[in-house]
Amino acid sequence: MDNLLERQPDGLYCAAGGFYIDPWNPVERAVITHAHADHLCPSSKRYLCTRAGEALLRARIGSEGLIEAVDYGASVTFDGVRVSLHPAGHIRGSAQIRLEYRGEIWVVSGDYKLDADSTCAPFDPVPCHTFVTESTFGLPIFRWLEPTEALAAINAWWRGNRQAGKASVLFAYPLGKAQRVLAGVDSSIGPIYTHGAVETFNRLYRDAGIALAATQYARSAPPKTDWTGALILAPPMAKTAPWLRRFGDFSTGLASGWMRIRGTRRRRSIDRGFVLSDHADWPALLTAIRSSGARRVWVTHGYRAQLARWLEESGLEAHAIDTQYEGERDDAELPSDEAEP
Amino acid sequence: MKAFADLYAALDETTKTNEKIAAMSSYFRSAPPADISWAVHFLIGRRPKRLIPTRELAAWAIEEAKIPEWLFGESYQAVGDLAETIALLLPPAQATSSRPLHEWVEQRLLPMRDWDDRARRESMIEAWREMSDRQRFAWNKLITGEFRVGVSQNLVVRALAEASGVDANVLAHRLMGDWQPTPDFATEILAKTTGDADVSRPYPFCLAYPLEGTVEELGPVHEWQIEWKWDGIRSQLIRRQWRTFLWSRGEELITDRFPELAAAGALLPEGTVLDGEVLPWKDGAPLPFTEMQRRIGRKELGSKILAEVPVVLMAFDLLEHGGQDARERSLEWRRAELERIVAAAGPESHLLASPLVEGASWEELQRTREEARSRGVEGFMLKRRGSPYRVGRRRGDWWKWKINPYSVDAVLIYAQPGSGRRASLFTDYTFGVWDQGELVPFAKAYSGLTDDEIRQVDAFVRNHTIEKFGPVRRLKPELVFELAFEAIQRSSRHRSGIAVRFPRIARWRTDKKAEDADTIETVRALLPPG
Numbered sequence: 001m002d003n004l005l006e007r008q009p010d011g012l013y014c015a016a017g018g019f020y021i022d023p024w025n026p027v028e029r030a031v032i033t034h035a036h037a038d039h040l041c042p043s044s045k046r047y048l049c050t051r052a053g054e055a056l057l058r059a060r061i062g063s064e065g066l067i068e069a070v071d072y073g074a075s076v077t078f079d080g081v082r083v084s085l086h087p088a089g090h091i092r093g094s095a096q097i098r099l100e101y102r103g104e105i106w107v108v109s110g111d112y113k114l115d116a117d118s119t120c121a122p123f124d125p126v127p128c129h130t131f132v133t134e135s136t137f138g139l140p141i142f143r144w145l146e147p148t149e150a151l152a153a154i155n156a157w158w159r160g161n162r163q164a165g166k167a168s169v170l171f172a173y174p175l176g177k178a179q180r181v182l183a184g185v186d187s188s189i190g191p192i193y194t195h196g197a198v199e200t201f202n203r204l205y206r207d208a209g210i211a212l213a214a215t216q217y218a219r220s221a222p223p224k225t226d227w228t229g230a231l232i233l234a235p236p237m238a239k240t241a242p243w244l245r246r247f248g249d250f251s252t253g254l255a256s257g258w259m260r261i262r263g264t265r266r267r268r269s270i271d272r273g274f275v276l277s278d279h280a281d282w283p284a285l286l287t288a289i290r291s292s293g294a295r296r297v298w299v300t301h302g303y304r305a306q307l308a309r310w311l312e313e314s315g316l317e318a319h320a321i322d323t324q325y326e327g328e329r330d331d332a333e334l335p336s337d338e339a340e341p
Numbered sequence: 342m343k344a345f346a347d348l349y350a351a352l353d354e355t356t357k358t359n360e361k362i363a364a365m366s367s368y369f370r371s372a373p374p375a376d377i378s379w380a381v382h383f384l385i386g387r388r389p390k391r392l393i394p395t396r397e398l399a400a401w402a403i404e405e406a407k408i409p410e411w412l413f414g415e416s417y418q419a420v421g422d423l424a425e426t427i428a429l430l431l432p433p434a435q436a437t438s439s440r441p442l443h444e445w446v447e448q449r450l451l452p453m454r455d456w457d458d459r460a461r462r463e464s465m466i467e468a469w470r471e472m473s474d475r476q477r478f479a480w481n482k483l484i485t486g487e488f489r490v491g492v493s494q495n496l497v498v499r500a501l502a503e504a505s506g507v508d509a510n511v512l513a514h515r516l517m518g519d520w521q522p523t524p525d526f527a528t529e530i531l532a533k534t535t536g537d538a539d540v541s542r543p544y545p546f547c548l549a550y551p552l553e554g555t556v557e558e559l560g561p562v563h564e565w566q567i568e569w570k571w572d573g574i575r576s577q578l579i580r581r582q583w584r585t586f587l588w589s590r591g592e593e594l595i596t597d598r599f600p601e602l603a604a605a606g607a608l609l610p611e612g613t614v615l616d617g618e619v620l621p622w623k624d625g626a627p628l629p630f631t632e633m634q635r636r637i638g639r640k641e642l643g644s645k646i647l648a649e650v651p652v653v654l655m656a657f658d659l660l661e662h663g664g665q666d667a668r669e670r671s672l673e674w675r676r677a678e679l680e681r682i683v684a685a686a687g688p689e690s691h692l693l694a695s696p697l698v699e700g701a702s703w704e705e706l707q708r709t710r711e712e713a714r715s716r717g718v719e720g721f722m723l724k725r726r727g728s729p730y731r732v733g734r735r736r737g738d739w740w741k742w743k744i745n746p747y748s749v750d751a752v753l754i755y756a757q758p759g760s761g762r763r764a765s766l767f768t769d770y771t772f773g774v775w776d777q778g779e780l781v782p783f784a785k786a787y788s789g790l791t792d793d794e795i796r797q798v799d800a801f802v803r804n805h806t807i808e809k810f811g812p813v814r815r816l817k818p819e820l821v822f823e824l825a826f827e828a829i830q831r832s833s834r835h836r837s838g839i840a841v842r843f844p845r846i847a848r849w850r851t852d853k854k855a856e857d858a859d860t861i862e863t864v865r866a867l868l869p870p871g
Contacts, residue, residue, distance in 0.1 A: 139412070139415060139416050139419055140406065140408055140412060140416060140429075140430055141416045141419060141420055141426065141429040141430055143429070143433070240793075260429070261419070261420055261425070261429075261765075262353065262422070262425055263420065263421050263422065263425075263765065264765070266353075267766065267792060268792070269356055269792070271354065271355055271356065271357075272354055303415070303419075306412065306415045309411070310412065313409065
């Protein structure tokens with residue numbers, strides 16, 4: 001039988017159901033795993049996403065486009081293809097997309113992680129015949145510590161800076177990572193300020209009832225605010241912005257899976273790297289693939305050739321698929337969503 | 342080993358000088374002398390020879406990590422550092438070793454030399470199993486002989502001074518020369534009294550900064566002593582207790598490499614230290630530095646090469662006189678004594694006093710400076726009259742006023758990933774110039790771009806690869822860079838027939854297209870006559 005999905009110029013396409021999954025160009029109908037910019041292209045006509053992800057999606061695409069939102073696990077049928085969305089544990093509202101057609105089941109996992117995260121529903125393994133996995137950190141050098149250890153390291157760094165009379169500027173992905181940090185840091189250490197891009201998403205998380213540490217939008221802080229001892233959360237792209245100057249003497253940190261490698265941290269001249277990722281590390285990728293029970297795996301964005309080869313050597317049928325997803329980027333081309341709250 | 346691995350991590354985690362010094366001085370305050378000696382030894386960049394071939398070390402790590410060889414290769418490619426790749430791939434650490442650093446080094450590292458492969462393998466695997474992640478990384482760095490933490494000797498000295506209360510200049514001097522990392526050494530360097538006995542010990546070199554701004558900003562010309570800036574091997578020639586030592590700035594004892602100067606030492610008064618440049622010299626003028634490299638490259642110094650490339654010490658300072666440290670004396674005093682000593686050694690001594698250049702104004706000197714290239718020098722050295730001989734690189738008293746480098750516009754044609762800090766980015770570039778419609782490789786350059794530009798070039802490389810040869814990418818010829826270099830020579834070893842010295846990227850010529858780059862003819866026109 002034909003593949004249920006095929007790689008078209010605009011993205012992964014399900015011909016039987018007439019829809020795309022996370023297309024990178026505008027299309028008629030898009031089923032969306034999550035609201036990060038490399039998975040969500042604005043200007044499509046219709047979107048299907050999770051109810052938990054709807055507000056984030058709307059914030060990203062603007063007022064154009066029709067959004068249909070469904071609960072995790074509920075199914076919708078497009079031309080006989082049954083589509084349901086299941087928690088991926090990546091960020092709030094993120095989903096694995098399950099497709100079922102004539103007894104054939106595919107799961108597109110989007111971006112995912114297995115680690116604990118109080119800001120989103122935990123990854124839920126979905127049995128399938130073909131599993132489409134990311135491979136952002138698809139090498140065995142990528143192995144995360146417990147997230148609680150990374151958060152403890154952030155707390156210790158913040159506390160130390162406070163004692164040394166400095167502010168702490170922590171760079172983190174403005175959607176997902178920043179909120180995960182806010183849900184986990186010890187807010188008794190000092191006040192927390194945010195860059196506009198972070199604050200926009202904080203509001204959406206809080207609106208959904210997610211408990212985050214109290215924050216203040218840095219730009220609306222009164223003049224002559226004493227930043228000593230404060231934690232400032234900003235997107236990585238703000239690193240070179242003149243915006244930073246106001247904070248006086250500060251130490252910089254970056255929360256990213258790439259901080260596992262010294263070279264990437266040193267190259268970016270960041271004082272401290274915290275290994276905290278919303279993506280699966282190598283052991284988690286292998287666990288997720290195994291628990292899907294799939295005999296066939298498509299490997300997208302990241303170390304796809306390497307992971308595919310490993311899976312082949314482990315007796316699975318694996319294909320490296322070229323997509324335009326980017327995974328965890330902590331540099332340059334972040335979405336320009338410096339929205340003001 | 343725990344404290345040392347933590348120190349390594351702390352140094353690695355900060356880019357700030359003060360924090361590095363604080364981390365080191367707190368280590369020096371609490372570590373036992375036996376550990377301090379080894380720590381200083383490694384921190385100032387003395388490293389053991391590579392004890393285990395990379396291939397073996399990788400093979401054992403592959404076995405221990407239970408992954409296939411190709412996956413190790415892919416991981417190494419992503420990390421760019423062998424010691425780190427291994428530390429990241431080993432199964433999660435279960436333990437932390439509490440053995441002190443000196444035990445690890447003296448009982449486990451140094452003896453490896455005499456062990457067979459099986460014993461080495463067992464020792465390595467055992468070590469990995471005993472250690473935490475941080476310890477494994479520091480250990481691997483020691484084993485691979487790639488221990489670098491980005492602290493200069495100067496910083497180590499400052500940290501030792503902070504921890505011990507001993508004057509930094511005294512400490513700097515004690516760290517020079519050929520000492521052994523014994524517990525006694527640590528006790529001795531941190532001692533308050535000065536019983537400095539080592540007869541071979543050189544002084545820390547005074548280093549010059551390149552001139553910033555205009556030369557007029559230095560004030561009146563008569564406040565400065567002006568010399569040519571020679572391109573040789575910066576060295577100290579030491580005569581103490583009837584023995585001669587020649588030290589390079591890299592702190593290598595090179596007396597044996599230069600028998601002419603070993604002999605010259607005997608002509609110096611007892612207790613003399615000269616600072617100068619060892620130059621290849623013939624018929625009253627320097628030979629190209631490539632000649633010196635030819636001589637350095639020889640294992641055996643036959644009479645032929647000694648006759649073809651004789652050397653002199655172009656002396657320009659006197660650091661010790663009659664057994665007394667002369668560094669606090671004025672420049673004029675040291676200069677006068679230096680001239681007397683060189684004159685007394687005689688014209689056949691292979692010792693010269695670097696001639697002083699006279700000029701009534703900066704403008705006049707600017708004109709004289711134009712002769713630099715034909716004289717085979719790099720420009721001028723400007724030294725403040727009345728100044729002492731300082732330790733290390735300090736702003737203010739010594740400036741190098743170099744002639745503008747040569748420059749050529751060349752096209753980026755090959756790229757390959759860097760290592761260490763630049764792992765997983767394409768940062769090693771080969772540039773070509775046009776030769777009858779074809780780009781011939783002309784120079785390699787690694788530095789000169791900002792981090793931001795490096796990322797842009799990296800993205801270009803990834804999207805414009807025409808061909809891959811292992812890690813090397815052949816690129817679509819599109820990007821043009823201005824390369825600067827100090828000297829240019831004919832070379833039969835290079836395809837372009839040309840070798841350049843110290844090539845680096847001066848700027849990215851985004852305004853130029855590949856076809857606007859220079860041709861080999863233009864480059865050849867820069868060659869010295871002959």
